[in-house]
Amino acid sequence: MIIKIDDYSDVPIYMQIRNQIVMGISSGELAPGEQLPTVRALALEMGINTMTVSKTYQILKQEGYILTDRKNGARVRDNITKSGVISEENKSELRRIVSEARISGVPKEDIIKLVKEYY
Numbered sequence: 001m002i003i004k005i006d007d008y009s010d011v012p013i014y015m016q017i018r019n020q021i022v023m024g025i026s027s028g029e030l031a032p033g034e035q036l037p038t039v040r041a042l043a044l045e046m047g048i049n050t051m052t053v054s055k056t057y058q059i060l061k062q063e064g065y066i067l068t069d070r071k072n073g074a075r076v077r078d079n080i081t082k083s084g085v086i087s088e089e090n091k092s093e094l095r096r097i098v099s100e101a102r103i104s105g106v107p108k109e110d111i112i113k114l115v116k117e118y119y
Contacts, residue, residue: 025080032080033076035073
């Protein structure tokens with residue numbers, strides 16, 4: 001999986017990495033049990049600080065997407081807990097996106113079509 005960082009984005013780099021890894025897990029591009037690059041390797045490859053990657057992995061571990069240990073590094077969890085609930089933070093983000101689309105004149109059907117496509 002190739003992670004791309006937008007240096008001009010308002011989204012912090014650690015969150016850009018986190019979001020792309022989550023999307024990779026969701027799409028199947030990152031398989032259960034798959035080994036992720038080491039903190040140092042990913043930082044070096046992307047030209048960023050190791051603490052940025054470390055923070056990303058800590059968040060992903062906390063959210064239950066990956067497992068980490070000193071011996072085996074970081075891996076995608078085999079069994080990610082499925083709560084069946086959208087977090088309040090994600091609801092807020094979705095509401096913002098829908099609001100911006102509405103203001104821009106995007107038809108409701110197009111938004112629903114995109115949600116179905118991404119799901």
